Amino acid sequence: FRVTRNSNLYVDEEEVENLLTAIEQELRRRRRGEAVRLEVRTPVGDRLKHALLSVFSLEPSDLQECQGPVNLSRLQELVRLEDSEKLKASVFVPPVHPSLRESEDVLKVIRRGDVLLHHPFDSFSSVVEFIDMAARDPDVLAIKQTLYRTTPDSAIARALVFAAESGKQVTVVMELQARFDEEANIRWARRMEEAGIQIVYGLVGLKTHCKLSLVVRREEDGIRRYVHLGTGNYNAATARIYTDLGLFTTDPEVTAEVATVFNTLTSLGRPPEFQNLLVAPFTLRRGMLERIDREARNARAGRPARIVAKLNAVQDEEVIRALYKASQAGVSMDLIVRGICCLRPGLPGVSENIRVRSIVDRFLEHSRIVRFENAELEPEFWIGSADWMPRNLDRRVEVMCRVRAPALCERLQGILDVYLRDDVKARLILPDGSHRRVEPKEGIRAQEVLMRQSLAAPVTELGTA
Known part of the structure; x- marks a missing residue:
């Protein structure tokens, strides 16, 4: 028992x-x-x-x-x-992202262009190296970091302690109530406070679940911000067995908005409207609903309309009702939902334009990607920490970021495409809520395809895809 x-x-x-x-x-x-x-x-x-x-x-x-x-x-x-x-499953050693393999300076690569990491197919060591390099760089003035789940031997936490002891301004937004990781987080919080790190426990009543790292560096042309924004925790252990996405960028608009998020978490001010981020519990729910409604309006006007979303869970009633209305307007939707899904696809007159699949394989599917067709304009791709659940939209601090670089959007499209073609590990959710395996046709196993692609990827000059 x-x-x-x-x-x-x-x-x-x-x-x-x-x-x-x-x-x-x-x-x-x-x-x-x-x-x-x-x-x-x-x-x-x-x-x-x-x-x-x-x-x-x-x-x-x-x-x-x-x-x-x-x-x-x-x-x-x-x-x-x-x-x-x-x-046993064959051993998979994640390679370093192609644009970072031949360079000893991660920051230099990021300055040349945005870099999108897809873990565990791209090694998480690049994220650790980014923070470690910032901690040791004499030109780095400040580091701000969110931590949700840590490990007792976290290399990232050690780097932050080293940075503070070296005289840098370090701020860590630590979530003490990450279930079953509270003790590890408490031990690191005490160690960081001893090192002089400013520890902030977030906003009262809200869990800080967003995944953000901000580095402020003094350079020849002025102050430059570097950001890493992800869908998964800064945890090297889970990064080997969870699929997650991470974005490196120096885009001034994105980095300024990430800095604003940190200012909100460390003060009592309400955040302003964002252009490149959707932040819960302030703008994320409204931003998602507005974009779902926009697709519905486009469908009714005869313009292209489609939504593709890869999430851990779909549970929020308001979002589900909006998706039903969009389906009835003619929006084509494909949802890849690993866990809980309260939406019923394929119901005549309600959700006949919605298809839902779940993929359970060797690595835990944890990445979140949302794609909106956006009519004749460029499709919108969003990645971040939030699922479509009430707790994510209303009771946590979450961040979704729009990805704009064409090469990165192309890679995100490729990731979604291979998951939608999986006919080995995929199961379809039926209108009655039951599941059935996808009928094998091409023999495509998404995670196997992504592993092969990462091992075969050539070294690139620009840190874009």
Whole structure:
């Protein structure tokens, strides 16, 4: 059997004097958290079921009977015991992005043009090197960083500590309530404060979930900002097994708006309107709804109209209703949703123009890409940290960034295309909410294709694609 306990932390951020200490106290209580679910493997006798329910003070409705093992993670031990390599996935060592392979100066490459990384197909080491180089560069004046999930041996956290100890101005927006990573974050928060880093715990009542890194550097032609913006955490361990996107840029408009986000997180001011970013909980919901409605208007006017979105979850009622209306207006939509999807595709008169697929494979699909056709203008591509869920749109600080460089948009289009062609690991969501495997035709397995492409990619001069 297995018991699930309540892991929520109950902290009133407006009332506590020391948020870090309050969360530490809550973590000690969580180890004795109230049981909320009991799983047992069938068959199991009524006497044992009632005894277990009594021990954990649960009701019969809290009992879940499982056909098979109740904790599949224990099967990982079989993998460690197996010596035959034929039964295991082949080892994949992510190569460095082509534009960064022949250069020892990451910042120099970024100055020449935006760089789009697709992890784990592009090595996460380039992100670590970016922050480490900034920490050691005497011309770097300041570093600002968001951290949601860290590891006890985080190279990025160590680089930030080194930067502060070297006299640089370092600000870290640390989310202490990243579930199950609270203890690691607390340890780093204390270590960073000792090093002189300004630690900020974000806005009251909102989790800081956006993935941002800002470097301010003194150069011959003045002050220049460098930004890394991503869909995944600054965590080298998960970067090897999650698919995520990261954008390096020195675009003055984008970097200025990222600086504004950091100013908002470290002060009480309300952010202004953005042109290149959509920021939750301020402008992201409205920005997505406006663009969905624009596609619907274009469809009704007979212009090209299409939406393609790759997300972890689609759960927000207002967004789903907007997608239904767009479908009824004639907008063609393809959604690639790895997890929860409350939208029902293919319902006559409601969502017959919406197709939804889910891909579960070797790497956890975690990247978020949204593409709007935008009629006769250039299609809009957005990447960032937010899913279409109420918590992302209303209760977290999230950032989505528009990607404008043509070569980067072309690569994002290629990524979406290969996921939409997957007929090995893809499943379609049917109108009744059930799933079925895609009928194999071409034998395309998206993650395998992306691995082969990354290993075969030639070195490029410009850091664009």
